[in-house]
Each structure stands twice: as C-alpha cells, then as structure tokens.
Amino acid sequence: MGNSTVLSSLDRSGPSGPKPRRLISTRNIVIYGFLIVAALYYLLPLYVMVVTSLKGMPEIRMGNIFSPPMEITFAPWVKAWDTACTGLYCEGLKVGFWNSIQILVPSTIISIIIASVNGYALSFWRFKGSEVFFTILLFGAFIPYQVMLYPIVIILRELGLFSSLAGVTLVHVIFGMPILTLLFRNYFAGIPMELFKAARVDGAGFWRIFLQIMLPMSLPIFVVAMIIQITGIWNDFLFGVIYAGTKNFPMTVQLNNIVNTTQGVKEYNVNMAATLLTGALPLVVYFVSGKLFVRGIAAGAVKG
16 A cells, blocks of 8 residues: 555656756757867868878879878978978978977066066056056057067167077067966956955065965966967967078978978978978967866956
C-alpha cells in the first residue's frame, strides 16, 4: 500500500531536474555552422602557406595550391632563414630576427613598467592636474603616426639615435605609453579603494603598496599589456623602415624586401616560409598566454 502511494505521487509530480537539451537543433546547427565557416575562412590561407612552403618550385608551377606536397622539403625554410636576399645583404631573416628581439624586449619591458606606475598613480595618488595630464596623454594615442614621423626624425638625429636600434626602441616606448596607461588606470580603478586606504593606515607608502599589493593582483592586465606590445612592436613596419637604418632593419622590413623583390625567380615557397617565420613569435606568445589575456580583458582592461 505504501509503495503504491509513493509511485502514484511520483507520477503526479513528474520528472525532476533540468530538461535534457537536444544535441541537434536549429540553434546548434546555426552556431556551429557559422563557427566552422569562420574557422575555414581563416585557416585556409594558413593551410595554403604551410603546404606551399613545403613544396619545391617544380611542384608549385603545376598550379594546384591546395594539394599537399608530394615530396616535403624544408629547403625553403632554410633559405628564408639563412641565405635569402633582404635588400643589399643575402643573410636571410636571422639578422632581422635578432634586430626585432633587441627592439622588442626593452620596448615591452620599459613601456609596461612606466605605464603600470602611471596607471597606479592616476588611480590612487591623484595630484593637481592629474585629469588634464591623463587627457593629454590619451589625446596622443589618437594622433596619426604619419604626422609625427619627420619631427621624430629630427629629435632622434639630435639625440644621436637615428638609424639605431635604441632609437626605434625609444619610439615604441613613447607610442605605447597612452594605450597602456589607459589599460592600467582602468584596471587599478576597479580595485577597492578600501584596500588602498587600509595599506595607508598601516603606514605603507607609494612603492610598497605598488610592489606588495598591486603587482601580485595585476598579473592578467600585465599579460594583456605584454600581448598588445609584443604584437604591435613585432609587426611594426613603419618605424623600422624609417628609423632603424639598413643594417638594423627588423624582421618585418626584411620580409617585405624578400616578398617584393623584383629580381630573379619569384620563389613562392621561400616567401611563404619567410612569412610564417616572421609571424611565429607573436602567435606562440598569444597561445601560451591566451587565457590570462581573456582574464585581463574581463577584469577591467576595457572598462571606462
């Protein structure tokens, strides 16, 4: 009798728990269909570049760019790195790679250090005219680079830094300052003011609060700033071709000289290999730190 009562009550109440979702539905078909098409749109050129870089020129002349290589060869990669002509010199991309590294590392470190201190000071240590200073700094982010090219040439010449890696580094530090300061300021503005006030009550000063409290909480925004700077500086062409000098050309300028050369046979496999080598570093950095990048954006990197 008791069992029948329990069963009848279960029948009346119906099944419990969340309603099972169908795997195949119109919504899922549209979403996954769009994602697949978008992925193919972006991956197909990459596939063509990879397979072309692994083919010899006789196979490339056959015309089927989508077919996988019948015989894989890494000779185009070796030539692109070691012996391809990049203008007056035929030393491959390896020289430009190390030039880019020498520009990238100090530019990224210096600009992030200065911008993080700027953002911290503008968030917690307001001074007279701080808002005006911040507005002027942001205004610099919207000035086209082309407007300032010639004045910077004169400044670097007077400083003795024109046609040098140090000069290009200085330019990247200056132009990276506005956007990075904005990122750090908005991130630090999302940290509770009570935490800062408690540290002040305990007697902590400017640098102690910054180093012992703010920095340990700021890993995501530092990763955001790092990815922005690495991507921007590594992919830069304009500053490198103008300020570096022929012996100090970064990798992107040398890639342009390889791809757009008008002498000899057009070696598409070498061009594709050189392009992949040039884009490898920022791609690796993004994949390694992509999750922290998303966390930094979500934590307030783009909040106004």
